[in-house]
Amino acid sequence: MTVVHQRAAARPQIVASPPRAGGAAGPLPDRVLMKGNEAIAEAAVAAGCDAYFGYPITPQAELLEWMARRMPEEGRVFVQAESELAAINMALGASAAGARVLVSSSSPGISLMAEAMSYMAGSRLPVVLVNVMRGGPGLGSIGAAQGDYLQATKGHGHGDYKVPVLAPSSIAEAIDLVRDAFILAERYRTPVILLADGILGQAMEPVAPAFRRLDKSTPDWILDGAAGRAPRVLKSLHLQPEALEEHDLALQAVYEQIAANEQRWAAEQLDDAEVVLVAYGTAARVARTAVERARADGIRAGLFRPITLWPFPAHPLRDAAKGARAVLAVEMSAGQMVEDVRLAIEGAVPVFHHGRMGGMVPSPDGVVAAMRRALAAGEEAGR
Amino acid sequence: MTATEHVTEQEGRTIYRRPLLLSKPTTYCPGCGHGIVHRLLAEVLEELGLGAKTILVGSVGCSVFAYDFLALDSVESPHGRAAAVATGVKRYRPDKVVLTYQGDGDLAAIGTAEIVHAAARGERFTVIFVNNGIYGMTGGQMAPTTLAGQRTTSSPRGRDVETTGYPLPVTEMLSLLPGVQYAARASVGDPVLVGKAKQSIKRAFEIQLEGKGFSIVEVLSTCPVGWGLTPSESMERLRDTVMTAYPVGTFVDRPRGIAPKLPQPGSPTRSITEGF
Numbered sequence: 315m316t317v318v319h320q321r322a323a324a325r326p327q328i329v330a331s332p333p334r335a336g337g338a339a340g341p342l343p344d345r346v347l348m349k350g351n352e353a354i355a356e357a358a359v360a361a362g363c364d365a366y367f368g369y370p371i372t373p374q375a376e377l378l379e380w381m382a383r384r385m386p387e388e389g390r391v392f393v394q395a396e397s398e399l400a401a402i403n404m405a406l407g408a409s410a411a412g413a414r415v416l417v418s419s420s421s422p423g424i425s426l427m428a429e430a431m432s433y434m435a436g437s438r439l440p441v442v443l444v445n446v447m448r449g450g451p452g453l454g455s456i457g458a459a460q461g462d463y464l465q466a467t468k469g470h471g472h473g474d475y476k477v478p479v480l481a482p483s484s485i486a487e488a489i490d491l492v493r494d495a496f497i498l499a500e501r502y503r504t505p506v507i508l509l510a511d512g513i514l515g516q517a518m519e520p521v522a523p524a525f526r527r528l529d530k531s532t533p534d535w536i537l538d539g540a541a542g543r544a545p546r547v548l549k550s551l552h553l554q555p556e557a558l559e560e561h562d563l564a565l566q567a568v569y570e571q572i573a574a575n576e577q578r579w580a581a582e583q584l585d586d587a588e589v590v591l592v593a594y595g596t597a598a599r600v601a602r603t604a605v606e607r608a609r610a611d612g613i614r615a616g617l618f619r620p621i622t623l624w625p626f627p628a629h630p631l632r633d634a635a636k637g638a639r640a641v642l643a644v645e646m647s648a649g650q651m652v653e654d655v656r657l658a659i660e661g662a663v664p665v666f667h668h669g670r671m672g673g674m675v676p677s678p679d680g681v682v683a684a685m686r687r688a689l690a691a692g693e694e695a696g697r
Numbered sequence: 698m699t700a701t702e703h704v705t706e707q708e709g710r711t712i713y714r715r716p717l718l719l720s721k722p723t724t725y726c727p728g729c730g731h732g733i734v735h736r737l738l739a740e741v742l743e744e745l746g747l748g749a750k751t752i753l754v755g756s757v758g759c760s761v762f763a764y765d766f767l768a769l770d771s772v773e774s775p776h777g778r779a780a781a782v783a784t785g786v787k788r789y790r791p792d793k794v795v796l797t798y799q800g801d802g803d804l805a806a807i808g809t810a811e812i813v814h815a816a817a818r819g820e821r822f823t824v825i826f827v828n829n830g831i832y833g834m835t836g837g838q839m840a841p842t843t844l845a846g847q848r849t850t851s852s853p854r855g856r857d858v859e860t861t862g863y864p865l866p867v868t869e870m871l872s873l874l875p876g877v878q879y880a881a882r883a884s885v886g887d888p889v890l891v892g893k894a895k896q897s898i899k900r901a902f903e904i905q906l907e908g909k910g911f912s913i914v915e916v917l918s919t920c921p922v923g924w925g926l927t928p929s930e931s932m933e934r935l936r937d938t939v940m941t942a943y944p945v946g947t948f949v950d951r952p953r954g955i956a957p958k959l960p961q962p963g964s965p966t967r968s969i970t971e972g973f
């Protein structure tokens with residue numbers, strides 16, 4: 315049984331769909347096969363994305379290509395920038411002018427976007443940024459990886475700021491989270507990261523072609539020429555330390571609000587779990603299969619799947635792990651999310667990590683073996 | 698009683714008033730050209746009646762506080778990225794007037810890619826490029842625009858072209874791009890030149906209003922502090938030395954038929970410098 319915990323979102327009408335047989339007038343199929351990158355792109359179009367800026371990089375390129383076709387069709391802004399630096403700064407400008415903006419890239423490109431992310435956070439400019447993660451460091455590989463967890467949740471640009479990070483683990487969920495990401499970005503005037511990976515981006519899955527619209531209001535901070543009002547300035551520079559600290563405190567207050575209101579996670583078979591797997595994104599799908607196999611072998615396993623990586627659902631995880639003998643973080647990294655897991659568990663239950671890197675994906679059997687080791691070591695530690 | 702006051706009292710004519718868009722006195726160093734360029738910009742936007750539909754894209758340099766002096770809706774950019782930021786603003790709001798205000802470190806060093814590609818795409822905004830040949834804000838280091846032999850805090854023995862390369866003539870380079878509708882270099886070296894600079898800035902905005910493409914005005918300016926000169930010595934150096942290395946003039950005004958001759962596809966032998 316899966317329980318998804320999240321703020322109840324209104325479900326407005328279906329307004330857009332990917333290509334149908336028989337053209338636009340043809341019947342709406344129940345399910346269509348869509349690539350993750352394309353589904354994310356179309357979800358953004360349906361959610362009223364006004365402007366998209368990007369730069370080609372594998373395994374994200376189809377997202378840019380989809381937008382290159384769809385945005386002009388809708389009479390909206392599409393620019394293939396000369397670099398990710400330029401793309402995110404175009405996003406900064408469009409956002410300042412009041413546009414609902416999407417940018418996308420993969421790991422190396424996100425590193426280039428880090429500077430402007432910091433400026434946008436400091437200037438309180440909303441944007442949704444999709445990272446279809448690949449293997450690193452450096453040019454790494456084009457295989458799916460989760461090595462950018464720390465970058466997304468604690469890193470990217472300089473200074474005291476955080477951004478919400480949403481991690482879908484299926485294409486259908488990605489479609490929903492794109493729209494939710496715009497909601498969060500605008501509600502809190504902040505950049506939001508949608509953290510996917512090469513498998514989610516490249517895989518094709520049947521999805522209900524129901525992409526939801528998102529209404530838009532004109533906020534009172536956008537730039538449109540100071541007609542009949544005082545000029546507005548969108549900036550992150552506050553040269554006086556007192557003034558900057560005040561600004562920083564205001565940002566922190568927003569982050570506290572986000573942390574209090576926006577944590578999301580999914581709990582699967584946790585009620586009687588002796589071993590709690592913690593995994594997000596593609597790794598969570600492997601973990602889910604591993605839970606089934608473990609249960610078939612008599613191991614009472616369950617899966618805790620964070621959907622918001624920041625704010626990390628720490629208390630819910632701690633509660634979920636209360637009766638367990640071991641907690642096992644499964645990641646496509648050397649062990650990044652596991653740091654948050656340890657902080658959440660606070661030593662109450664032994665925490666272990668199982669990961670693959672470089673574009674390699676953990677196998678369900680590998681995860682089951684890691685569970686057995688974790689349970690044995692947890693026993694040991696408990697003695 | 699001075700002559701000016703006499704005229705004012707007798708005929709009630711306005712001899713000078715601060716442009717409304719220049720909302721506050723600037724805080725630049727004495728003899729700095731930034732203040733002059735701000736005033737010209739304010740005058741031009743006011744004369745064209747554009748104040749309430751203009752969005753200023755700032756940059757990082759001594760002019761980072763331009764939004765404090767110019768009464769315009771403004772957005773800050775990371776160092777060098779103003780042309781990308783302006784692309785985003787103008788693409789979303791083509792009905793607004795958009796300008797970047799950038800120094801030479803900002804535009805000609807860290808922001809070279811952004812300015813070249815914005816120009817290549819023919820983005821329909823206006824660039825005010827204030828070239829004082831130095832990184833003013835960070836304490837007078839060498840910029841790509843610094844003249845050969847010029848002493849700066851990071852070229853203490855004078856710029857050595859063998860190791861640091863040659864001054865970068867950005868406006869000439871951009872002039873080769875078909876997306877550039879207007880490109881001119883002006884100077885604040887004396888009152889006549891200031892008047893011409895104003896005309897160039899005005900023309901650049903007119904071009905933007907026509908919606909055809911990219912417009913840039915490079916304004917050669919002074920940095921007495923960074924140059925280690927008095928304000929009047931700086932003006933002399935600007936006229937005698939800087940303007941020799943960087944000739945002023947209009948390089949491109951496509952609507953008026955001024956454009957460098959470019960090699961046409963199929964005739965690769967023609968020189969690209971022919972038009973200069």
Ligand SMILES: Cc1ncc(C[n+]2csc(CCOP(=O)(O)OP(=O)(O)O)c2C)c(N)n1
Nearest residue numbers: 757758759776800801802803831832833834
């Ligand atoms: C990424 C980054 N690198 C360096 C700086 C430091 N910095 C601030 S202004 C500036 C140079 C400004 O020179 P210029 O654009 O010529 O403007 P001026 O002050 O001369 O008008 C530099 C290097 C910065 N703010 N950001």
Ligand code: SF4
Nearest residue numbers: 725726729759833920
């Ligand atoms: S340091 Fe130079 S550029 Fe900066 S305000 Fe002073 S004179 Fe002007």
Ligand SMILES: [Mg+2]
Nearest residue numbers: 800801831833
């Ligand atoms: Mg300078």
